[in-house]
Amino acid sequence: MFTGIVQAQGRVSARVQRGGGCRMRIDCAELQPHRWHEGDSVAVAGCCLTVLDLDEDGFSADLSAETLTRTSLGQLREGDPVNLEPALAAGDRLGGHLVTGHVDGLAEVVSIQPSGESRIFRFRVPGDLARFVAEKGSVTLDGVSLTVNAVDDDAFEVNLIPHTLKVTTLGRLDAGAVVNLEVDLVARYLDRLVEMRGKA
Known part of the structure; x- marks a missing residue:
């Protein structure tokens, strides 16, 4: 974990x-x-x-x-x-969100726009994963825990602050690049629970 x-x-x-x-x-x-x-x-x-x-x-x-x-x-x-x-050890601080390291798919950089000293990245995700991405929810991109700022069909936006741009590889990305995407673990289990209740 x-x-x-x-x-x-x-x-x-x-x-x-x-x-x-x-x-x-x-x-x-x-x-x-x-x-x-x-x-x-x-x-x-x-x-x-x-x-x-x-x-x-x-x-x-x-x-x-x-x-x-x-x-x-x-x-x-x-x-x-x-x-x-x-990997997280017992007693370590949980600074981001629970991440398994099991990649769900690839997200593509659609655009990058400056926002003061930060940058707004827009990503497109595979259609079957889009339902797991929610505004103000969490996603993991190339191992970085991020908060989703906006969602539009199969695309979403995140705001990367200068620190994140500096200490991770995300600051090197250009439009068209792909990154590993892991959707929120809780969202995935809730989706499965709702699906099973619908079959009950």
Whole structure:
């Protein structure tokens, strides 16, 4: 479980194909990965991965063909930055919202508009996920917990403050880019509950 509060930006330092999947190396000395344990979970651009081969500079993770196909991780190349958040530990502060690291789909940047020192990003989401996005609700984009400012059919807007633009990879996005989207966990379970009650 995660919170959507990015703790550092790592960098892809190697990528080796393994059948339909690959093993990816991510450098992130700032997070002191040698203090983690092999088998721990870490959110990489919002996708929950299992850490392997830990040392002082970073870690590796195996990515399945499914992960490469259904998330933006398949587009990563050596040198690309990624948002990182180690798994939530008991007693940690829940600064964002409950995030599982299970990517629901890809959201596309439609437009970016300045708003003072902030920027308003407009994203388009797959039609089957649009119903889970609500004004003033939460979404996770590339591992970043954000509040939805406005919703219009299959599109929504978020306001990114200077701090978020600086400490996450979202500040590097241009129109047409895609990001990993995880909809609010509570919204998904409520939708399922309503669906089942309708069948009762």
